[in-house]
Amino acid sequence: MIRKLNGSDRRVLTFPVVYPGEDIAISTLLTSLISLSNSISTFQHTFFTGNKRNARNAIRLTQLLQPFLYEIRNHNPDLPDPVALCLSELHVTFQKLLFLLEDLTREGARLRMLMESERVAAEFRVVSRAVATALDIFPFGAVEVSEEAEEQVLLLMKQAREARFEVELDDERAVMGVMSILNQFENRVAPDEGELKRVIEYIGVCRWSECNREVKFLEGEIGFEGLNEEKKRKVSFLSSLMGFMSYCRCVVMEVVDGEEGNNKKSDASNESEMILSCVSSDDFLCPISLELMRDPVTIETGHTYDRSSILKWLKSGNATCPKTGKRLSSTELVPNLVLRRLVQQYCSVNGIPFADSGRRNRDITRTVQPGSVAAEEAMKMVSGFLCGRIENGRGEEKNRAAFEMRLLSKTSIFCRSCLVEAGSVPLLLILLSSSDSSAQENAIAALLNLSKYSKSRAQMVENWGLEFIVGVLNKGEKMEARQHAAAVLFYLASSNAEHGNKIGEEPEAIPSLIRLIEDGADRSQKNGLVAMFGLLKHPENVKRVITAGAVPLLVNILKTCEKDDIITDSLAILATIAERSDGTAAILKIGALDVAVEILSSSSASRMGMEHCVSLLLCLSLNGGGDVVAHLVKKASLMGPLYSQLSEGTSRGSKKASALIRVLHDFYERRSFGFKAPVIPREQFIHVW
Template identity: 55%
Template sequence: MIQNSDDTNRRILRFPAVHPCQSVSPRTLLLDLISLSRNICDYKSKVFATQKRNAREAIRQIRILLIFFEEIRDRHDSALPDSVRLCFSELHLTLQKLRFLLEDCTREGARVWILMKCERVSTEFRVLIRTIATALDVLPLCSIDVSSEVRELVELVANQAFKAKFDVDPDDERAAKGVLAILNQFESKIVPHWIDVRRVLDYLKIRSWSQCNKEIKFLDEEIDSESSKGEEREFMLQSSLMGFMCYCRVVIFDVVDCRSNNRSDFRCNGEVLSCLNPEDFRCPISLELMVDPVTISTGHTYDRSSILKWLKSGNFTCPKTGEKLTSTELIPNSTLRKLIQKFCSDNGIPIAEPGSRSRDITRTVLAGSNAAAEAMNQLARYLAPRLEVGTGEEKNKAAYEIRLLSKSSIFNRACFAEAGTIPPLLVLLSSIDPSIQENAIAALLNLSKYSKCKTEIVENGGLRLILDVLSRGLKMDCRQIAAATLFYLSSVEEYRILIGETPEAIPSLVNLIREGNPRGKKNAVVSIFGLLLYPGNHEMVIEAGIVPSLVDLLTSSEREDLVTDSLAVLARLAEKPDGTIVILGTSALPHLIRILNSSTSRVEKEYCVSLLLSLCNNGGAEAMSILQSTPSLMASLYSLLTDGTSRASKKASSLISILHEFHSSSSTGLLAPEVPQERFVHVR
């Protein structure tokens, strides 16, 4: 059999071709050459924004070879000589590389990059075609039974392949120089003329917002790849091109061509899926977009990480139907994964790739190049006035663009802060258009991750407006984004106090825990945790009635991260006697013991033992009596002494000592002694 390479994650302009197995029969090799040749010929119908002439000539020559291969297949029933097999093996390797090259030249999203690499791409065409010519030159045609006409065609291909120049197309060269001229204008702080920008886009057949967005996404992925390899020249060029394409997307294209019936509905969260069927793209367990969908034996599809957690918890039934699984095999649903990825790419929806690396955030402190920096500065100055005096659609698009551009770049956030975009974004929070309100609050969420923006938001009265969205947002997504924004603002101690002193802040967060979607619940819980870093907010959080809601999440939530966050807040509340009293007044203890005994998360176990220790310290005999009467608890505590984190081990040791002391006191009929203060251990 012929070895096949997995090119799913292949870098562009990298050709991981593989030699056929030595044991493969000439007949099998010939059939695979026919398949490869047909695949290459199919590229004739693809769009070549650049390299048109080189691609056309390469495909023409392979089409002739296809005739040759097919005639050999039809006329040769006997085995081919070994010398022929060796030539065919070399042709097979080269055709693989040519197919990869054509795939790159027609890849949507890589057009501007292929243009700027036009010299290298032309060289690749020339090298590959001449390699084919060399293989044909040593091919013993006399030992192959084919017609004289076909033999002459093959000889003609070999001769032409040696002579073919495969130079850079003059039109490609002019277009590339046009791009470089625009990048030089950015470096010189000159605003490029829109006609020059449009000329480049027209040449590359980039005619819509979504096509431009694909170019940005591709360059972003390449930048991450290059940064890990230290190729600084490539990184700087890609950064400059990304700045240029961001400029094009914002300035040239007025309409975001999402697949939504409402043209002004510029959303990048899951609700944009309403134009298809959101249930097809969401995991039934986590309710989030699936990154790696897999199908189980009942035929239902889940995200791999979610269903694995379900199975590891000892559940061997289908989460959706309750049907018992006949097998725990997880079958990748590649078709659905590609649909999700394509839809997200078309609509600017961020979604992580399975197994992808975390982005190196230090790369986003600076723009990557002077051209990219100035392009972003010009964009920020372009968008700021449109937020204030534009039409409703212009304001919406401006907020959406800031939302996208500020998501992962520290430098971009600084540009938008400097351009004065925060005050008009705050004004848009009062919009009666749900889409405008959502894009504005999401943009502010991303900006609030930057210290200077935090100050501007609060000093411009943003806290009151964000709290209004939290409690009365036009959509649930607006409310959950507002909760996340409060979390980032609460990282500043002064604002942590200010938020706690605002009467409706904490009750609104607690209400979101009760009523919100899973993401809203999580954002509200982590925001409460941030506010609890200021001791003065402790009592107000208790009075808002958060404890029963958190205990409910321990039993009802299928999201492990939400359970962990709930445990973290309960552990902090239990550090004080009033928190302990409220927690003991609920059904929390059995659930804490269950989680401690069954959870596979070391973090959850640590929070549980911290909670139990605080409850014993502050709750005395009532808590210790319940724990002491639970036989399975001690085994879990002793397990933590060796398998838990260092902090969990210390807390488990303290709790074991307390319970043993209580047991001894109870056995002698004495009252349990008061627990020494030094046994109180603060959670992290």
């Protein structure tokens, strides 16, 4: 009637209630109110993390009102207007109660709701008093209601006012147990396993998958909080709880259950990838800066921009929407959380670092800070425990430890630092030679996450890690392991040119990347291409890539592939190879010139793909001699897209397009007027790269 109530897309203990409109029919309002009460009744036999008695009493209060509501609807076709005020207040109160019950039963939020027991009890008191206040204004004299129903409502009002809704004793004990364990963490004392079990069993967390949901939920809560002065304490407390549950997941839970434990993608993950496959990467670019949006916000007109870009626009005195030109009556910026999550998922899938410049100092998952002392010490204990398992455990114990490292290393930079300091890198590298395909995959996936932390990369190279990683890339037990290995090489090569050279010196490194790209799977191609691009930062690797036969493979991808990101990566590699004369010769030999012209002329590639395509043609023109330029001059379809790049491309793309246009014009003028020397010296174009 008013809206679909669904708590899955909101944060806990927030109550976005909607007030019924003034023109709503009382009959409609009554029907919606009864529907709400029925929804609340469905929680009657549900397990509650805490406030069990308070929740049952609130549900009973609602159920006692149902006969009264049915009687009003069935026996009073024409209700007086004063009834609407009472029913509207009840409707708002029932919405809030439903939200509260959803939070108390939400999967993953059990520990958080236990620790909020006092606040939750207070919310139940507010709801109870609100019900009594709403019924106070009901005009019994003007509405046909049975004497029994009226007496029942008056009794209910009295009970609602007098109900205490206090924190329950068992909840208090459980909260004290959690605080005691957090205090032990702070004092670097490993808590008793029995104490941990008592707490998590009290909140109904008995399996690994349930514990994992708690960790993920708390991680999400921390991600939404800021680190300003007002919220530092809250972030610290949430971090402590997350440390508590992470410790329980790794140390207390004996068996990994659920889909994630079997290394399968969850439904949510599959759905995310399906969504991403239907979205163009250009949709994630800010219309102002043409860069990937880190903090997308929506303005009054419904258009979305990156927060930093639109703020600069507004601060410059512009009071209009940049896309529509419409004057803004409000400069309120509404965070586009759905788009932000999609951008994060896109970056994760494509191996793009997601450094949120607008919130860099506020997002605890992006810093080396632990969030709290308890979280810090808990994570150090967990890291040491897992390293011991890999070093001294049996086969399955090693695999389980590598799996937990894989999960923890995704959580935050701080977790990565703890694992690295505990000595995980050499142990994981040794595990890569395991014949257990699951252990090998978990180990290389953990190393991939750790490779995003600068200190781990040197350790990988110093501990003969390149040989192990290339070994997995070449003959990994699973294709997923080979894909992860390629991604590790990308981070190693892109962070340090010397690391890239050492990778290139491994005989099987580049040939294995080529075989991975030839596999044809999207993830294989993507990881193989970005790893190869990272290697090209070292000049020696360009010749190695050419010798290994990468050029024909890349050109074939341009001819046959329909994936924008794969085409873009292939063009980026070819453009880099073309910067060398031998690279240009290899590309021209395979007949790639016309392929590049066709891509640019069709405008089918992404914005970045077009930029790389222009860069490729510019390099081929400068290094390929007059025959190449003469060939391009004959292509009438080329100039339109090049001029479009001047206005629609990125700043770098615009400069490259301008340089190529001048090269073509220069050649045309020299040919027309018989000049032997170029009008514009070649050196003038080099600096625009």
